[in-house]
Amino acid sequence: MSYFIQVVVDGLSNGAIYAAIALAIVLVYRATGLINFAQGGMAVTATFVAYALTRVGVPVLLALVVAVVFGFLLGALLERGVMRHFEGGDPDTAVVATIALLVVLSGLSAYFFGYEPHPFPSLFPNRTIEVLGVFVSLRSIGTITVLLVVMIALQLLFRSTKLGLAMRAVADNPRSSALSGLPVSRLLMIGWGLAAALGAIAGVLVAPQLFISPGMLDFVLVYALASAILGGLDSPIGAVVAAAFIGVVENLAGAYLDFIGDDLKIAVPFIAVIVILVVRPQGLFGRKVTVRV
Amino acid sequence: MSLLELEDVTASYGHAQVLHGISFSLSENGATGLLGANGAGKTTTLRAISGTVRTTGRILFEGRDISGLGPDRTAHLGIAHVPEGRGTLGQLSVRENLLVGAYQRKDRKQIATDVDYVLDLFPNLQERVRSNAAALSGGEQQMLAVGRAFMAKPRVILLDEASLGLAPSTARRVYDAIVRLRREAQVSMVVVEQNANLAFSVVDDATVLETGRVALHGSRDELMGMDAVRRAYLGG
Numbered sequence: 001m002s003y004f005i006q007v008v009v010d011g012l013s014n015g016a017i018y019a020a021i022a023l024a025i026v027l028v029y030r031a032t033g034l035i036n037f038a039q040g041g042m043a044v045t046a047t048f049v050a051y052a053l054t055r056v057g058v059p060v061l062l063a064l065v066v067a068v069v070f071g072f073l074l075g076a077l078l079e080r081g082v083m084r085h086f087e088g089g090d091p092d093t094a095v096v097a098t099i100a101l102l103v104v105l106s107g108l109s110a111y112f113f114g115y116e117p118h119p120f121p122s123l124f125p126n127r128t129i130e131v132l133g134v135f136v137s138l139r140s141i142g143t144i145t146v147l148l149v150v151m152i153a154l155q156l157l158f159r160s161t162k163l164g165l166a167m168r169a170v171a172d173n174p175r176s177s178a179l180s181g182l183p184v185s186r187l188l189m190i191g192w193g194l195a196a197a198l199g200a201i202a203g204v205l206v207a208p209q210l211f212i213s214p215g216m217l218d219f220v221l222v223y224a225l226a227s228a229i230l231g232g233l234d235s236p237i238g239a240v241v242a243a244a245f246i247g248v249v250e251n252l253a254g255a256y257l258d259f260i261g262d263d264l265k266i267a268v269p270f271i272a273v274i275v276i277l278v279v280r281p282q283g284l285f286g287r288k289v290t291v292r293v
Numbered sequence: 294m295s296l297l298e299l300e301d302v303t304a305s306y307g308h309a310q311v312l313h314g315i316s317f318s319l320s321e322n323g324a325t326g327l328l329g330a331n332g333a334g335k336t337t338t339l340r341a342i343s344g345t346v347r348t349t350g351r352i353l354f355e356g357r358d359i360s361g362l363g364p365d366r367t368a369h370l371g372i373a374h375v376p377e378g379r380g381t382l383g384q385l386s387v388r389e390n391l392l393v394g395a396y397q398r399k400d401r402k403q404i405a406t407d408v409d410y411v412l413d414l415f416p417n418l419q420e421r422v423r424s425n426a427a428a429l430s431g432g433e434q435q436m437l438a439v440g441r442a443f444m445a446k447p448r449v450i451l452l453d454e455a456s457l458g459l460a461p462s463t464a465r466r467v468y469d470a471i472v473r474l475r476r477e478a479q480v481s482m483v484v485v486e487q488n489a490n491l492a493f494s495v496v497d498d499a500t501v502l503e504t505g506r507v508a509l510h511g512s513r514d515e516l517m518g519m520d521a522v523r524r525a526y527l528g529g
Contacts, residue, residue, distance in 0.1 A: 162396070169382050169393045176380030179343060180445060181368030181397045234384075 002133040007255045008248050013140035015247025017209065019147050020202030021217060021224035022231065022239040023154060024195050029233050030158055031191025033171035034091060035225070038078065038098040040217040041105030043199030046071035048109050050204050051120055051212050060121050060204070067200040075196025079189045087188065088174065109214040117211035123204065143205045147240060150201065154236040167191050223247075223269075230273050232286020242284055246273070294356060296321045296481055297342070297449055302350035302360075304334075304341045311337045313505040314350065319449065324475055324482040326492040326499030328516075328526055333502040335485040336377050339451045342483070343367050343374040355448075369397060373447035377454055379438040383427030387418055390426050390437055394444030404444070411440035414470050432463035436470065443474060449481045456488050468494055489526035493517060 024043065028036040050067035054060055078101060086094040124142035128135050158164040169177045170187045178184050203217070210216050227246055231238025246269040254265035277283070295318035304312040312334045319325045327335045340346040344363045352360040359367055364374070373394075382390050391411055395404045412419040415436040421429060426437055435455055442450050455471065456464035468491045475482060475495060486492035492499065493513050501509040501522065509516070516522045 165385075165389060165392060166396060168385060168389075169396075172382040172384050173380060175345070175364075176376065176382065177393065178345075178364040179368060179374045179376060179380060180394050180441065181365050182393070183365050 003255075005132075005134045007251050009134055009136055009140075011248035011251030012144070012244055013137065013247070014251065015227075015244040016140060016143045016147055017206045017220055018223040018227050018246060019151075019240045019243035020143070020205050021199070021220055022227035022243050023147070023150055023236055024198045024202055025224055025228040026231070026234065026236055026239045027154060027198055028191060028195035029171070029228070031167040031171055031195065032188055034094055034098065035233075036098045036192075036195065037095065037221075038101035038105065039195060039199055040221040041102040041109075042071060042075055042078070042196040043203040044109055044212075044214060044217055045074060045105050046196060046200035047120075047203030047207050047212055047216075048113055050200070051113070051118065051207070054121050060123050064123065064201070064204045067204060068197045071196040071198075071200035072193040075199075076189045076193035078196075079192035080185075083188070083192065084185065087185075106214045113212075113214070115213060115215070117213040117216070120204075120207035120212045122208035126208075139208060146201070146205060150198065151236045151240050158236075163187075163190070226270060226273050230276060230283055232283030235283070235285035238283060238285025245269070294321075295319060295353075296323070296355060297483070298351075298353040299338070299342070300351040300353070302338070302341055302348055302352060304337050304346045304348045306346065311346075311505050312341065312348075315341075315502070315505070315507055317500045317507065317510065319481055319483060322479055322481055323498075324484060324496045326489075326496035327483065327485045327502060328487075328489055328492060328499050328522075329502035329508075330525075331487075332504070334505040335502055336453055337505075338502070339374060339376075339453050339483065339485055342451055343372055345374075368445065368447075371445075371448035372451065373442035373445045373449070374451040375438045375442045375453060375455065377457070379434045381426045381429070381434045381437060383425060385426055387422045387424060387426055387429070387437060390441050391444050394441035396445075398444075398446065407444055407446070411443060414443075414473065415440060432459050432467065435459065435467050439467065439471060439474070443478060443480070447480060449483065452482055452484045452486075454485055454487060456486060456491050464488070464491060471495055487526075489516075489522070 024039050028034065028039060046067045049070045050063040053063035053066060082101060083094065083097060086097050122139050124139045126139065128137045158168060166182050167187055170182060170184050174184045207216065223246060227243035228239045230242035249269045249272055250265050253260050253268035254262050260268065297319040300316050301314045302312055303310060303314055315338055317325065327338055329335050337346055341348045342352060344367045348360050351358050354370060359370065382393060388408065391408050398404055412422065417433050418436055418440065421433060426434065429437060439455065455467050472495055482495065484492050484496050496513060498512045499516055500507055
């Protein structure tokens, strides 16, 4: 029994990593109506800023704050300088532009810091505690706590604030929103800035476990996209629940199904995701998209 | 002084010029119609006013030239454009759509009162207030679009073919509410409509457009008395 719980808990701490990036994907989707592949690149770039600061002796917490501010400015700048040219055009073109940004940002990180992974100091003490026979690292507990706070904050932002309402309106129909006097360009810029700032938090949370490198989030991004889509794409709570689900299912499959083992376990949650989406196309927590003409 | 005045306005999409020098004016608390066949330039004239198409000539609002300002700035000045196709924010609820309309306002209590007023004006929306706007029928979406424009507390509402695609009885209900809105809310209107009967239930006067030019202007009664207008727009 305690082995089972241990496997579940380990799965949850993996899930927390996916959830961190999934939340950023949900945020940018809610704010701009796009799936933004540059998300991972912005997160890694901001995390490298934090890394560079810790190397010269800046405490991790302060480095995180600087990285968040840097992330916000980076996101806003990319929106203003690059993405604005694609607004009002075909969304597919804009998505391809975000992929280009991902490649450029990863390339820049590699240019300055190389491809090899570097250790990254943790925000939380590197200790493990034992609760009822199960070992949990303080880092996982800390990561999950921060994520839950971010999740609630995002939920409140979109549900209960005027800024959140305006961002959702712009993501839904920018032209029509402008007719009600919404400053569309500025709102998109803030949306990108917030997404990149959140990416910085996610990056700093997961870097100690993954080691920092330009490709650090490449495989996480796949899990995170799956989590965001399974959660319904527009639901912060859905993204976190789905990420936890994927992390746990993956770990359970690896631990209990002998023929699957460590190599194939990645496939199991994705098969589960496909099955769920066939039954419930709007995802676990998504609002059903209804269109009547 | 007129509230809104267009002087020799032209507009084009890329190289295609659609308006070739339109002039008309709207008085304070007035309502004027724009009639004409498909492609006459009615919709483009409204876009010119709200700043969503490139123009030349002068567009004076309260005596100030607003041409080239862009839609969020003209909205700020008090021009609410109900666009062709309604512009409903489909994934937002009915209530949220109305609140987006009130985005520029700070008077929270009055906003709540005005939401209630819109729901009273359009009882259909009352029952659907928490539904996604995309789930509404065409008529309900049109009502929502008009309600959202009102929520901005504008000086002028630009109304583009509010009857398009609606059953006659639904279109009539929408226009009855618009007539009531005009009477109670003291808002001026520019009404684009292919169905002149509906338009004449709201407007005091109208301009008839033909291929981007003003063909005719007259008061409601003058126009309704003209055989040519009756044949073309009033069904005989």
